[in-house]
Amino acid sequence: MTLSETHRTIDAIWRMESAKLIASLTRMIQDVGIAEDLAQDALVIALERWPEIGIPDNPGAWLMTTAKRRAIDLMRRTKRRDQKYLEIARGMDLYKEEDVDHALEGEIGDDLLRLIFMTCHPVLSQDARVALTLRLLCGLTTDEIARSFLVAESTIAQRVVRAKRTLRAEKVPFEVPAGEQRDKRLSAVLEVIYLMFNEGYSATSGDDWIRPLLCQEALRLGRVLSEIVPQEPEVYGLVALMEIQSSRLKTRVSATGEPILLMDQNRAKWDRLLIRRGIAALKRSQELGSTLGPYALQAAISACHAEAPTAAETDWIRIAALYEALSRVTPSPIVELNRAVAISMAFGPSYGLEIVDELSAEPSLKGYHLLPSVRGDLLVKLGRFDEAHTEFERAASMTRNYREKELLQNRAHECES
């Protein structure tokens, strides 16, 4: 192996092991910042030594032992010969290099869960949660995170440092909260994962490979989470949603970078394996919960599209019903607007228009260009071209996206003839 090959291998091993390392170390040290530093130290030592001695048979255990030795050194240096030190010393006896994996079995999952509850803690801003989770749970470098969010590396580095400082200052414990608090915090975790996913999914600019990376990382993290907390229907719901949406990753943008709407996408290019996995996860979610949660409902809607061989064969009646269920669980004007579209596809444009008209007084949709755009579309279908014209003009004046504006103006123009 050449030096650069060894380094690439070490990179790969780091990605596979870092979250586990940091999670275990945080449990011992109770400080995620120091834990990450210790894990990084172990990585630096590996980068120095492995090119000489070769990659160890169990590289994860090697890194863990090395990091733990550093932890003890650190404790000695800071002369904190307290309970914590004794605990680590005892831990060292337990974790012999060859059976680290065995000794940690069962615990690793718990530690990872505690770590993700920490990086998604509500004391942190949403941005900080995403950056810290990508860094600590996904093993992404600050450079990779910065490139995926199209910001400077220093911005991300600062964000991560500040987040770790906040966790320390607020004395956020390394634990899984109990009872009602647990549910609330788990949905905060799911929110971070989905935010991460959407960041990658909705973007149509930026580096070609780095944006899908965010989707992949979010999906991987979701799959990992579903293994750690296998009884949570909404975790499977979110995994299902991400699997199915990922199946369309490659078809939603044209070769020239324009977004392609779901109905116009080339279904032959959808990834059948991911669809199958998504539907399996959705089924699991349905088996676990008595009623579908918001992620599972969105996944079910997504599955309707995935299962339709052609756009024309979409089961709009079912989609309309699912949107109705969704608007009951998480009432929002945006969900209502989507429901209006589904209703119009299922039962005719006049029924959709009724819902849209009710929404026109909604203050939160003021300035939301999709409202007049949808209304215009329904009016066209009803042959009311003059009104449709006004709606498209209005929608065009509301959007700042150039391509969208052009499209809406064209539609307005079509209404004139």
Next chain:
Amino acid sequence: MRFMMIVKATTDSEAGVIPSQELIDAMQKYNEELVKAGVLLAADGLQPTSSGIRISYPEPGEKPKVMDGPFTESKELIAGYTLIEVKSREEAIEWALRMPDPHGYGQGEIELRQVYEAEDFMDNPETLAKEVTLRKQVAEQKKAW
């Protein structure tokens, strides 16, 4: 990126000999590891080629030749596969190295192959149109059942 870890066949796998409990346990543990890491997409073991069928085209443009198994040259045959989604080639290699020796007796062999992404070869509109029709037919057949 996706990789397929292909486990090659051996005299035992071809004879339909069930692996030792030890190997079955080790494989199961390994698969669990893949699942826990969120990288496993699919995995299957294949029956011996004695129940396989081979279709070949010795004469281009002519009818294919259909041959029943078993087939010889076991090094060329496969006994199973595991499909993983990873970030790099090195990560795929690292995972493959962690798979237990699939057979023992010096016969174990794993081949690692990167999977083409759909866009690599699906850009021909005609192929795509055919694919749509085909899937539609499959769906209709399903409904008919």
